[in-house]
Amino acid sequence: MSASSSGPQEATLRWFEWAPVRGVWRREMALYRRYWPSTSFASLVEPTIYLLAFGFGFGSVIGAAYGYNYRDFVATGVVATSVLFISAFGSMFGTFIRRTFQHTYDAVLAAPVDVHELVTAEASWLAVKAGVYGCAPVIVGMAFGLSPSPGMLLVPFVAFLAGLAFALFGIWVSAIVPxxxxxxxxxxxxxxxxxxxxxxxxxxxxxxxxxxxxxxVNPLYHCVELVRDAVFSDLGLHDLVHVGVLLLFAALMWSLAVWKMTARLID
Known part of the structure; x- marks a missing residue:
């Protein structure tokens, strides 16, 4: 009888592992516990200022846009501001600082973590933040008279998708600037x-x-249109185009971000 191997088989790592993503998320969560008050404060104050300045200022002159009260029009549009500030700005500066000054990614990649897993973890964390804080303008808008609707429940998902795309954009930019x-x-x-x-x-x-x-062709335009259609209960097949544009933009930015970050960190 032939002897069989008694030792355990070595685990084979897949091309993409979720364990590194969870590890990066735990680190981000630990940091977030320290600065969440300032982020939350800014996310609520900024849309309030926009609504006061544009909604009540220009709104008194304009009255309506696309048949909607101008304050409601601005409240839904300013979701794009929150998404952009949280995702694109956060990824550009945060990624550059961690890569260049803090050398955080050198330590992360010393573990069994690949660049594409690192990029996905960083971008998805910022996308979750964009999904949460992207709701702030709608909440502030409700305080100023925006009527609640079931479609508002879709706003976090729209903000997450747009935030993912722009976070990846920011990571790519951070890897190409000198x-x-x-x-x-x-x-x-x-x-x-x-x-x-x-x-x-x-x-x-x-x-x-x-x-x-x-x-x-502006991805942020498609984010705004999705949010407005959801909030104003005007969703239809045309919104699949908006979703498709954001998905394509996210896929393109993921490829570019992984490519340039690999060149910066490994090659």
Whole structure:
């Protein structure tokens, strides 16, 4: 009789393991317990200021947009602000600092963690934060008269998807800029125009035809449209286009982020 192997078989690591993601999340949660009051304060104060300035200021002149009260229009549009600030800004600066100054990722990658798992963990954590804080403008809007609707329950999921895409965008940007000061070009030249022509404060149909066409390829525009359709109970098959654009943008940014982070951390 032939002898069989008595030792346990070695575990085979899959291409993607969730254990490293959970590890990064535990670290982020430990840090988050220290700074959550300031983040929560800013997430509630900013939409309040926008609603006071635009909703009541411009709203007294404009009255309505797309048939909705302008305050409600702004409250749903400002979700994009929360998503952008939490995800894109957080990933750009946070990832750059941890990679360049703190060398946190060198320590993480010394463990059995791959770059694509690290990128996924960082982006998904920021996406969850975007999903939570993306609800703040809607909650503030309800305090100013926005009528509750069942579709509001979908807002966290829309904010999560958009937040995931923009967090990955921020990670990719952090890996291609030569210095932290270079972020000024990205903020002023890319993020600010995306935010302003996303239909946040005015309908993109009011723009010149070429600008309106450009706005419709803006991922943030699709986030705003999904939020408005959900809050105003106007969801339909056309919203699958908005979801598809955000999914494609997230997939593209994941590929680029993993590629450039690998070049920075390993190659």
């Amino acid at each position: 210095s932290i000061n270079t972020f000024d070009y990205v903020i002023s030249g890319v993020l600010a125009p995306m935010f302003l022509v996303a239909g946040t404060f005015f309908p993109v149909d009011q723009l010149p035809s070429f600008a309106a066409a450009a706005a419709r």
